[in-house]
Each structure stands twice: as C-alpha cells, then as structure tokens.
Amino acid sequence: MKKGILKIAIIGLVGLSQTVAAEPFTDEDINNSFYPYNDWTPTADGYTPGEVIDQSNVDQFQEIFDEALFKFVKDGWVTIRTAPTTDFPLSKDYVEATRKYTADVSLAENGTLNNFVAGRAFPQEPRADDPNAGQKLVWNYQYGFNSGDSETISPFWWTFRNVKTGKVERQLKFEWHFMNYSHRVTFDPRPAFEDNPGGIYRGIYGIVKEPFDLANTQILIHRYEDGTKRDNAWLYVGFQRRVRRLAAGQITDSFLGSDLMVEDFEGYNGKVTDYTWEYAGTRNILMPFINHSEMELSNFPENDPDGYKFIDVEGQGNCFPKVTYQLRKSYTLIGRPKNPNHPIGKRVINLDAQTMVMSSLVTYDRKGDMWKWFPITKANADDHLPINKGKGVPVEDFAVVIDIQANHCTTLQFKSQITDEANQPKLFSVQNLRKAGR
Amino acid sequence: MVNLKRTSHLTAMQCVLVCLVATLVFAPKGYAQDTEFRGFLENATFVRAHGVGLSKSRTTLQLELSRAFNSTGLFSEVSVSGIFRGSYDAVYDLNDDTFGKNSGRAVSFPAPGNPALFGILATGNPATPPFPPSTNPVYAGVFPPPTANGAIPLPGVPGGNIGTNNPNVGMGLLGEDVHNFEHGGLVLAYPTRPCNIDSRGCINGYMDDSLNELRYAEFNDKLDFIRELYLDATIAYDNGRELGFRIGRQQVVWGRTDLFRVLDVINPVDFSRHNIFDELEDIRIPMGILNVEYRMGAVGGFEDLNFQGIWKFENFRPNNLGQGGEPYAILGAGNFFRAMNNCWENGCTAWNFPATGFAVEFPKNAIGIRQANKPGADDYGFRLEGVLKGVGFSLNVLRYTSQMPVLRGGINADNPFTPQTESQFYPYNIAFDIDFPRLTMVGGSADFYSDTLLSAFRVEVSYTSGEEFPNTLRERLFSESDVVRWVIGIDRPTFIPFLNKRRAFLLSLQVFGQHLLDHELQNVNAQGVPTLSPVGMVDWKNNYIMTFLFQGNYMNDRLTPQILTAYDFGANSGVVSPSVDWKINNSWRLTAAINLKFGDGARVFDDDRAANIFPPYTCAPPLAAAGSPLCGVSYSSLGMAGNEPLGRFRAGPFGMAINEDEYQLTLRYRF
Secondary structure (H helix, E strand, O other): OHHHHHHHHHHHHOOOOOOEEOOOOOHHHHHHHHOOOOOOOOOOOOOOOOOEEOOOOHHHHHHHOOHHHHHHHHOOOOOEEEEOOOOOOOOHHHHHHHHHHHHHOEEOOOOOEEOOOOOOOOOOOOOOOOOOHHHHHHHHHHOOOOOOOEEEEEEEEEEEEEOOOOOEEEEEEEEEEEEEOOOOOOOOOOOOOOOOOOOEEEEEEEEEEEOOOOOOOEEEEEEEOOOOOOOEEEEEEOOOOEEEEOOOOOOOOEOOOOOOEHHHHHHOOOOHHHEEEEEEEEEEEEEOEEOHHHOOEEOOOOOOOOOOOEEOEEOHHHOEEOOEEEEEEEEEEEEEEOOOOOOEEEEEEEEEOOOOOEEEEEEEEOOOOEEEEEEEEEEOHHHOOHHHOOOOOOEEEEEEEEEOOOOEEEEEEEEEEEOOOOOOHHHHOHHHHHHHOO | OOOHHHHHHHHHHHHHHHHHHHHHHHOOOOOEEEEEEEEEEEEEEEEEOOOOEEEEEEEEEEEEEEEEEOOEOOEEEEEEEEEEEEEEEOHHHHOHHHHOOOOOEOOEOOOOOHHHHHHHHHHOOOOOOOOOOOOOOEOOOOOOOOOOOEOEEOOOOHHHOOOOOOOOOOEEEOOOOOOOOOOOOOEOEEEOOOOOOOOOOOOOOOOOOOHHHHHOOOOOOOOOOEEEEEEEEEEEOOOOOEEEEEEEEEOOOOOOOOOOOOOOOOOOEEOOOEOEOOOHHHHEOOEEEEEEEEEEEEEOOEEEEEEEEEEEOOOOOOOEOOOOOOOOOHHHHHHHHHHHHHHHHHOEEEEOOOOOOOEEEEOOOOOEEEEEOOOOOOEEEEEEEEEEOOEEEEEEEEEEEOOOOEEEEOOEEOOOOOOOOOOEEOOOOOEEEEEOOEEEEEEEEEEEEEOOOOEEEEEEEEEEEEEEEEEOOOOOOEEEEEEEEEEEEEEEEEEEOOOEEEEEEEEEEEEEEEEEOOOOEEEEOOOOOEEEEEEEEOOOOEEEEEEEEEEOOEOOOOEEEEEEEEEEOOOOEEEEEEEEEEEOOOOEEEEEEEEEEEEOOOOOEEOOOOOEOOOOOOOOHHHHHOOOHHHHOOEOOOOOEEOOOOHHHHHHHHHOOOOOOEEEEEEEEEO
16 A cells, blocks of 8 residues: 555656646455455445335435436336345456556546556545546546456347336347456466557457347457547448448447437546536435345247356336336446537436446437436346356446336346456457458 | 360369268268257348349258367367358249240340341342342241241251251340340340250350259359358467468368459359349358468567468369359350350350341351350468557468450351351351460458548459450451459448437448459550441440448347448449348248349440451451452451440349349348
C-alpha cells in the first residue's frame, strides 16, 4: 500500500498536471469493495428476505426498486419473489491484481485511464463530493469482471416477444465469445497477449445459428486499449458469403431487430468518452442475483444435450425472469450522451457494488420518458455449470430488454461458460469470419 | 477441345463428390460428431409486363448438411459440408407458348426493296424483275416461284432456298423484345424452343439445354444438384497459426462489394436464373476447387495476416447467359448466339441486308457462329489478406479462363455470293467461333471505417490482361485490351426519424468503373475511309455504373422494405426495384418485389454490314459507282449501324432488359 502511495507521489512530482491522480487505497478499501457482505447485510425498512412483492404492497418498498421494475410491479406486470442476500466473491486473482496495479492508475483529463493494467481501477468507496466519482465508477464497470477474462455463451437464445400478448415473434440462437486481450487476471497469458499490434483490449465474436435466414451471420468487434478510439466491427453476411465492414459508430441502431441497441451490450457498449458520467448515490436495491440450481428452470427454448436448463420466463408477455431477487448494495451511475442528437437522454445504470457488474439499466429518451429496462440476472459461479465453479465471475444467466414505449421485449437466455478453451486471438480475427462462414 | 486431361479431371471430380457424399451420409458414429441439417422449400413466381405473362414459377428444395469429425492425425476441425438443390420451373409448362415447347412463331421481314434488288440481280435493272418477289418474305421461305414467299437467296444458297432443315416455325426476331427496328439495322431470327424440341442454333456443349434441363436446372450431367460438397480440415501449429484446407465443389468469394464482380471472379455465374438480380450466393456456379489458407493471425505490424492459394480443378464452366428462348438471357446474348449458330449450320434469312428494306437468304457456313471452344487450362490464384492499422486489405492474383464468351472471327467460311465452297478466311466476316481467353488478373481491395462520416468504405480494383472485345476495325472483328475495373462502396446507417425513430436505415452507395486501356473507336475505317458512325470497339472506353440501396427495418426486423436502384451511365438505362420482405415467423418468409427498368433501352452501333467482306460483291454502292479500287479488296465497316447485333453491348444488362418489368412474389418455408 505504501508503495502505491509512493508511486502516486512520483507521478505528481513529474508534473502530470492533466491527470487526476488516484487516491491512495487501503486494505479496508479493498475489503469494503470486494467483500462488503463479510460482516454486513443490507436492509430496508419493512423488508424481510423471502418477501413476495406485488401490486398490492410494492409502494412500501419503492426505495429498494429501480424505477422501471417498480413501475412494472405497480402495473401488475410481475410479482417479485425475494431471497436472502448472498456473497458473490470475485476471483482472488482479480482482487490481487487490484492490489498490485491500482496504485499506478490515474484519470486523464480526457476521461481515459493512465497506467491501467488489471483489476479494479478505483476500489475506494465513491464520494458524492468527488467530481470524478462517476468517471471512476464507469471505468470500474467497463474494466469489471463481468465475463471474466474470457467467456463463451452457447447457446444464447434471443426471443422477440410482444409484451401485450406474449406472442413469440422470432427467435435467434447465437454463440457468443468474449475475450480480453489485456487486463487479464485468470487465464494465461497474463496480463496481456504480446502479439497485439492493433492495441485491442477486447474481442467480441458472435455467430447466429438459427434461424435459417440469418444462420452463419457473424459479428466481430474489436475494442481498443485507447479509450478514445472507436471500435472496429465486421459482419459476415451468410447470404453474401463475405465480410462486410460495419459502420461501428452507429451504435444506437437496433441489433438484428432486437430491442437492444449495439450500445446497450453489457449495459453500455460505447466509448466511455462519448458520455458524461455522474455518480448519483449508493443505495440498497433488489437485484436478480441467484443460485441457478435453486430457480425453476426450463427446457425452453431447447433441450440442451448436456442437460443444462435455462432460466424460465414469467409475467407480462413472458418478459420477466422467473427468479428471486436479493437486496444488494448498489451504486447509481448516470450517463448522459455528449451528442445532442443521441436518441437517449440518459442511462441510469445500477451497479452491483461488490462485483461492479450492471444489475439493471433504465434508459430514458430525449424527452425524459422512460424507454427501456435492461436487467441482467447473475448466477453465482459456484452454483452453475461445473466449468464455472471457482472462477469468481458473476455468471450471466438471463436478461431482458423491455421497450416500454413499443410494448416489446427481447429475452436473452444464456448458457455461459467462463473458459478460454476456444477463446484465443485467432477466433477474434477477420479471417475467422471467413473460415467459419460457408 | 475436350482432351484426356480434362476427362481425367471430370472423373476425379465425380470421385471426390461421391466420396464426400458417402462420408457425409455413412460415416461411422465413432468418427463422426453431430450432423447439422436444415433446408428450405421455396416458390418464386414472377410475372412479366408487356404481355409476356409468367416468366418464372420456380419451386426449389434446398438441403444443407454439415457433419463434423473427430480430429485425426495432423488434422483437426475436420468436417464435410454439402448443399443440395433441386428445382422445377413451371414456366416452361404454364407459359409454354412463350418460353417452352410451343414458343416462337413463323416470322416475316418487311422488305419493300426486294423487287428492285431482285431486278438488279436478275436483269441488272431494278425496275424489271422477272417476277415480283414478296415484299414481306417469310423466314426460310421458298424462292423462286411458285410461292415466292421467301427472301432473295444469295448466289451461294444451294437450290435457291434454305428451308429444308430450317423451317419457319418456332422463331423469334432478334431483339424484338427490346426494340422495334426503326433503326433499320441488321436483323436475324432465332429458334426459341428448347434444344430437344428444336436443335437449330444449339451450340454443342454450350447453350444446348433440353426442355427438362431448363425445367429442372440442377439435374444435368454436371451433377448440379450437388451444389456444394467439400471437406474441411485444419493443421494447427503450436504458435497459433493454422493451415486450412477445403477441397471439393465450393464457392470461393473474393472482394468486398455487392453486385459487382471486380475480384469475385473465381466461380462462374448463372445469369439465367434471374439476370444479375439474384444473390450471388444463389447464382455462383460452385466448382471443384482446392482452397488452402495459411492463417498467421497477428504478425509484425499486422493485426491479421493470411495467405490463400486456390486451384480450380473441375472442368471449365462458363457463365450461364441463358440460351435462346429462355426467360432470362442477359444482354440477349443467348438469342444472338442461337441465331448465328443457326445461320452457320443451316443458312438463314437476314433482314435489312445489304441495306435497310431488303431481305436475303444466306447459305450455311457463310456467316454465323461455328462452335464453342472450351479451354483446357486450370485456374489458380493467390491472395494475401489481412488487417493493418484497422484497415482490411487484400492483394489478389488470379490466372484464369474468362467465363464470358468472346467471338473470334477469322474462321474459314464460304462466300455467299458464289456457288463454290471456298472455306477460307474473309477479313471482317461475321463468322465466329466462341472462345474463352486466358486472363491474368491482379488486384486488391480494402475496407475501413470513418468515424467522422459514420460510414464504412470499401474499395476494389483490378487490372486484367488478355481480355478480348468486339472490334469492327480488326479483320477478325475482335482485339485485346487490358482492363481496369474498380468499385467504391459506402455504407452509412442513418436514422430518419420521421420514417422510423428506432431503427436506422441502411444507405449503401456503390460506383463501379471500367476502363479499356487499349480502346479503339474512330470515325474512319481501318483503310481510312470516313464512316457513317463510329467504328471499332462497341464497349465503352470508360463507363460507370452506380447502385444505391435504401433499406429499412420495421417490426423488429421482421418487415424489411427496401429500394434498390442501379444506373448504367453509358447505356443511360437503369433499374429500380422496390421490395418488401416479411419474415412471418422463423419458418415462413414472403417477399414481394417489383423490378422496373428505365432509360434508353436498346442502343445502336456499327453492325459490320458496310464492310467489304466479299469483294467486290459487298462494296458500298457509292464506292462502286465511283470506281474505287477499294471495291476490289476487303475493307472494314463504313459504319452502317443498327441495334443488332452489337448494340446490345452498349445497352448493357439494364438496357437490354428494358421491357422485362416484373412483379415478383417469393414464398419460402424453412426447416
């Protein structure tokens, strides 16, 4: 810890006047950040784990709901079952990387990070009086451990539904892969691949398996270490049999007709510097954090050959996960696009304080009307597929994007695997799109 | 031209296909992993305007199978994949009087000048023909009397008429679907019926499909129902690099652009399915190819770098341009070839020859197309492809055989003005063989994204040597020209809030350029005589085609309206095709489209009538009257022009389809 303080002092002395130096952190900061539930359990007035909250009693619990979920319960769209708060410890490697590297991290004037290697960039508790608290939080979130170093989601079912009728309009079956080229903490090579001339931070690769008209369509996204640099993206179009460069800057467009913008992926998928970020407080809210095996599971959309079962759906339009919610400490992060023509007015991101993953996102349009709700159900890695045990990654299990204004939703059912078996740089190459295509 | 080497290749190709089918279907479970299977059943029904009626009623069944195998020895990622397609186009039965066995008619040729012509030939005086010939003679009619309904035979026509093996049934006039003959250019007639019904004009091994081969397009001696069938395997190295193999019948796609084939020239294309308007995936003709890729990944400063080599070992196949009488015959080339082959094989009636308002009979072996010579050499090519500083690029080299036919004049022919059988070369004579020249193409491509413009750009350029083009200045009526082709494409997803607040529209613009570096076009003929119109190469020296796609999505992309337009600046013709694609659910899909052409349509060009091919008989009257010594020697065209036959190359694929406006409905069930 002292070493960290010394390094910060040296950075200040050499005159990096444009940077906002990281505050020194202590072991207590680390413990509070990564292990908040060791000796503390969040509470709320009148709330007892196991409480069933529906239209009749939701008003008394409004403070522990995000605004969208409160509205849905209030409108009778869904009933919330709750469960005790549980610990979601992140990988010890990630925590140790935080201890090892964070002392060098500073915030540049343009909002990007200096000297970030791995781990949580700012483990200190955010302060309301810190004008950079939002910027620090968004980096904790962006360089979080949402998918670990490397994740495969296969199958990954996207179901388009009519909220009013529940009618399934279209169903897409994907295989998705995520891999960090740098900031790696669990899978070798750590902390980064050496042969990375493009300066790629993260590769995202997806291939459509069904339906037939989209089968073999593949997408590849390269996100760069340079936080000011726009992603590069390519699409392999199955019926054209060739790779097409995508206009990666148009990220407010719907992805393949779903209710997700490209910018919505994982909560926020744009450049950090495209938004201004505000820390809007800490509170305890209900989040869909679960033990997978304890949920009512389903063979829908398909019987998995390994016997894996998916999180089921319920509620209005079958748009809601059939899961329990638990009360957890949350940081509210509000992002506002700098582009005045951006269709979004603001993103309200509720971050789980322990894992720094997004538990829910509520977006508002330019008029300030609520537009979309995007919660992600996270499963404890130790209660999921055997391959995920001990990985210390909050496993993505279910998500939905409800377009409140369009009365439409897209449910996402995951079979997530934290593995590097297939996720090597060659998978994230343009040539692989051609190889995997016909 | 088929030699033993090619025969052995065909046998090898058949063996490869049979072995792969056996592997795909019968592989033991111990070696095979899961099999993926899917397919679709589709009906495409198109109706053509201008009184044509049904132009397509094709029902297609397509099955796609893929089977992965366990790694063995050096090889991993071993799989066999196949696509099998069969179709039946009912247009040949439901509209058989237009496109099938009852198509065509007896044709005649308004020839008010024929009595005078007969007078000159018979008595030397146009006013005194021995008997009045028809001023509206029929094709291959009888001449001289008793019926005198034929055109005036040139002296080389044996027996005075050509009708014995060339009756006036099942015929159409070349270009009548495009133009109305007001230019008074040369016109020939072509047989329209499938080749098993009427073999006239069917070139052996090229454009000789029977009725069943037209109805059931994939069931032929090329085994086209095995559309694709190939084996994949990979050798993985410890350093992460890979050597990948794909062998079998396949499509190899080079390039980055839509519609245009600047670099994407490895597989020939079947334009007879729907001109240029079908997806290339559906109209490329898969070929037996060995495709080897060395995938290096990130190396040096390159984010990705790969080397590809290909060897096409299946017998050469040209583009399918659609034979005479088919609903889709791009440029009308199939009709022209069939008319010309019939002229060569059987003799023919030519309208507006030697000048407008006359009709004469040519003997066989005087003018026309003799045969198609299919080449024997294999195609091979290399590509270096990668990503450098975010820019995707490729460098391509291909040594290949042109899939587009060229007409090489200079074959030995008979003089139609004499009764003898000369069988000799006549400069400027429109007597051809169809050939497919060897070409060398070098080129490259790139794509990149501009965040400032929110647009993705793509560029392709190629330089091809060895290409041949029609050229009425040359004795053999063709010449070589190196060609530069390029295309620039821009994709910009753009929100148009008043049309759709939630989904961007795709605006995709492409401009294609073609430049003939050895172009010849002038206003004097090869001997320096001023011409009535430009003579030389009919293809434009520089031409540009633009395409624009405006595509939106509604109902979560289940409803996709779009407008596709294309415009050929040289031809001054284009197409606009609005369509709506409705994905009813995961299984059913309905597409409705209108395909409208606009612009000048048919174009005119020097038709070589005014060349002195058979001196002195074909000397231009003004020169003859002046006693020009040129009348005693061959000279090139003096530029009499018409729509046929070369105007089609100026009209281009849009202009030559100017009357092929269509209403199209396609219903597909996927499983």
